[in-house]
Amino acid sequence: MAKAFVTGWPVEHSLSPLIHNYWIKAHQLTGNYSKRPCAPQEFEHFAENFSLEGFVGGNVTIPHKEAACKLAKVVDETARQLGAANTLWLHDNLVHATNTDGYGFLSNLDEFAPGWDGEDKLVKGALVVGAGGAARAIIHALVSRGFEKIWIANRTITRANELIADLRTRGMTTGICETVGLNELPEGVKSAAIIVNTTSVGMAGGAEESQSPVSLDGFSKGSIVNDIVYTPLQTPILLEAEHRGLLPVDGLGMLLHQAVPGFEKWFGVRPQVTAELRNLILDTLASRANS
Numbered sequence: 001m002a003k004a005f006v007t008g009w010p011v012e013h014s015l016s017p018l019i020h021n022y023w024i025k026a027h028q029l030t031g032n033y034s035k036r037p038c039a040p041q042e043f044e045h046f047a048e049n050f051s052l053e054g055f056v057g058g059n060v061t062i063p064h065k066e067a068a069c070k071l072a073k074v075v076d077e078t079a080r081q082l083g084a085a086n087t088l089w090l091h092d093n094l095v096h097a098t099n100t101d102g103y104g105f106l107s108n109l110d111e112f113a114p115g116w117d118g119e120d121k122l123v124k125g126a127l128v129v130g131a132g133g134a135a136r137a138i139i140h141a142l143v144s145r146g147f148e149k150i151w152i153a154n155r156t157i158t159r160a161n162e163l164i165a166d167l168r169t170r171g172m173t174t175g176i177c178e179t180v181g182l183n184e185l186p187e188g189v190k191s192a193a194i195i196v197n198t199t200s201v202g203m204a205g206g207a208e209e210s211q212s213p214v215s216l217d218g219f220s221k222g223s224i225v226n227d228i229v230y231t232p233l234q235t236p237i238l239l240e241a242e243h244r245g246l247l248p249v250d251g252l253g254m255l256l257h258q259a260v261p262g263f264e265k266w267f268g269v270r271p272q273v274t275a276e277l278r279n280l281i282l283d284t285l286a287s288r289a290n291s
Contacts, residue, residue, distance in 0.1 A: 002029075004266040005036040005058030007046065012037075013288075015281055016059055019259050022280060023271040031267050038064065047071045047088065047095065057089030057266045059259075065099075065133065072097030081170045082136055087262040101134070102141030104258025105228070109194075111257075111273070112249045113224050117145045121193035125149030129182070129213045130198035131160040134228055138196050139163075140172060151189050153182045153214060182214060190218040195237075195246075197227040202235035204289070212236040221245040228254055231285060252281060 006016040012035070020033035036058070038046050043064045048071060050058065060068040065084035069075055072085060073094040079085040085097035109116045126147050128135050131154040142150055154160040160179040167177075180186055200206055201213035214237070216225065225241035228251040238248035256273045264270040 002031040002056050002267055003054045004031070004033045004262070005050065005055050006033070006061060007036045007038045007043070007058060007064060008061035009037060009039050009043075009063060011035050011061065014061065015255065015284065016259065018281065018284060019256060019277065020263055022277055023263055023269075024267065027267070027269050027271065029267055029269065033058075033266075040064070040067075043067055044071060050088070050095075051090055057087070057262070059262060060086050060088060069097055069099075071095070078102065078140070081167070081172045082140055083166070083170060084133060084136070086258070087265070089262070089265040098261070099137060100258040100261045101137035101254075102144065103261060104254040104256070105138055105141050105196075105226075106145065107257035107260075107273075108251070108253030109224070109226065109249060111253055113247060116194060116224050117147075122146050122148050124191050124193040125151065127151045127153060127185075127189055127192040127195045127214075128198060129153050129196065131156070131163045132198065134198040136163060136167065138198055138228070139167065139177065143172065143176070148176055150177045151185075151192065152177060152179050153185065153189075154179070155182050157181060185214070187218075191220060192223060193220075194224040194226065195219065195241075197225075197229065197235070197237050200229065202227065202237055203229045204231045210236060212240050216240050216244050216246060219244070219246060222247065224249060227251050230255060231289075233282070233285070252278065256281070 006014045017033050024031045068085040069079050074096040076098045079097050079099040082099050087098050089096050126142050152160045157179050164177050197213050199213050201208045224247045226249040227235045229235050230252040233250050241248040
C-alpha cells in the first residue's frame with residue numbers, strides 16, 4: 001500500500017488529506033495520505049528517512065519548504081530556481097523534490113480564465129502584489145508563460161528588490177521585473193492584464209481581513225484579478241474586481257491543481273480536478289467557518 005504525507009508545523013488544518021484521499025477513493029486505489037506534523041528541529045531527519053515510516057513521498061508546507069529543497073538529493077529546475085520545494089518523492093532510493101505551486105496557479109487560470117495569457121496579455125504585463133515565497137512561485141510561473149513585463153508591488157520595496165536579486169542568482173530571467181510602491185502605482189501599471197495578490201491581506205481571521213491589498217482604481221475592465229487566498233473564497237480584492245468590471249478568479253483552484261503532480265508520482269495515476277472535489281472542499285471550508 002502506497003502511503004503519502006503532508007508535513008508542516010503546524011499542519012492540523014491542511015486540506016491536502018481530503019483532496020488526496022478523495023482521489024484514492026475515486027480511482028479505487030489501495031493507499032493512504034495523512035498528516036505528519038514535524039517540528040523544525042525534527043524535519044531534517046524526517047525528510048531523509050520518511051521511507052522508514054512507509055511513505056513513498058508527500059507534500060511539504062510552512063515552514064519546511066526551503067529546507068526540503070536543500071535536503072533532497074535530486075532537485076528539479078523549478079524547485080532549484082525557487083529555492084523551495086513542496087513535493088517530495090522517492091525514485092531509485094533517492095529523495096527527489098519539485099515545486100508545484102506555479103503549476104497550480106497556471107492551471108487554475110487556464111480553467112477559469114481561458115486565454116488569460118494570450119499574446120496581447122503578455123505585452124500588457126502582470127502586477128504581482130507581495131514579495132514573499134508565494135510571489136516567488138507566481139513570478140516564476142508568469143515568466144514561464146512569456147509575460148513581457150511583471151511589476152512587483154510591496155509595502156517594502158527593498159524586499160521586492162531582494163526577491164528579484166535572489167531569483168537572478170538562481171538563474172531565472174528577471175530582466176522584465178520592476179518593483180513599484182504599493183500605495184503609489186505608476187500609471188503604466190494600470191494596463192496590467194492580470195493582477196495577482198500573493199499576500200495574506202483579506203484572509204479570514206487576519207488583522208486585515210476586510211481590506212484589499214491594492215486599489216483597483218484605474219485598471220482596465222476585463223483585466224483578471226486573482227487572489228491565491230481561498231478563505232474566504234471571495235476576498236475583498238475579488239469583490240472589488242467584480243464591482244469594477246474586472247474578472248475575479250479565486251485561489252481554491254490553485255490549491256487543487258497543485259496537488260495533481262504529486263499524486264501522480266506517489267500513486268501512479270494522474271487525477272482530475274472536478275466540480276465534485278471543489279464542492280467537497282467548499283463544504284469543508286464552510287463547516288469550519290461555522291464551527
